[in-house]
Amino acid sequence: MKFKTLILAVVASLAFVSAPSFAASEHEASGIIKGVNKASRTLKIKHGPIKTMNMTGMTMEFKVADPSMLSEVKAGQKIDFVITKNRNGQFVIQDLETSESHASN
Numbered sequence: 001m002k003f004k005t006l007i008l009a010v011v012a013s014l015a016f017v018s019a020p021s022f023a024a025s026e027h028e029a030s031g032i033i034k035g036v037n038k039a040s041r042t043l044k045i046k047h048g049p050i051k052t053m054n055m056t057g058m059t060m061e062f063k064v065a066d067p068s069m070l071s072e073v074k075a076g077q078k079i080d081f082v083i084t085k086n087r088n089g090q091f092v093i094q095d096l097e098t099s100e101s102h103a104s105n
Helices: 004-016 067-072 098-103
Strands: 029-037 040-048 060-065 077-085 091-098
Touching: 060 067, 067 091
Parallel strands: 060 091
Antiparallel strands: 029 040, 029 077, 040 060, 077 091
16 A cells, blocks of 8 residues: 555656646746737737747737736737736736837836
8 A cells, every 4th residue: 555655646746747837937928919809808919939838939819917908008019928827727918018118118
């Protein structure tokens, strides 16, 4: 019985270690807003590669953590943003900064 418990503990720890690193991490990315959808609380963004997630550049929709972010941006704007993955496996924008904000810094 002890051997079975030990095996289960080792397997469980390996599963945790080999889980994708982006599951609970923040990832920075840059892109251009292609659309703002206030009804679904999403931004459609054409982004470059996100190396920390092993993701190539593409266009995709991201939910926003705070709906007020949607009023800060418009289609065509360049942005830098931070995403995480929520419990449902969806990518969520936690923070964003527009290119106009960069100019003032």
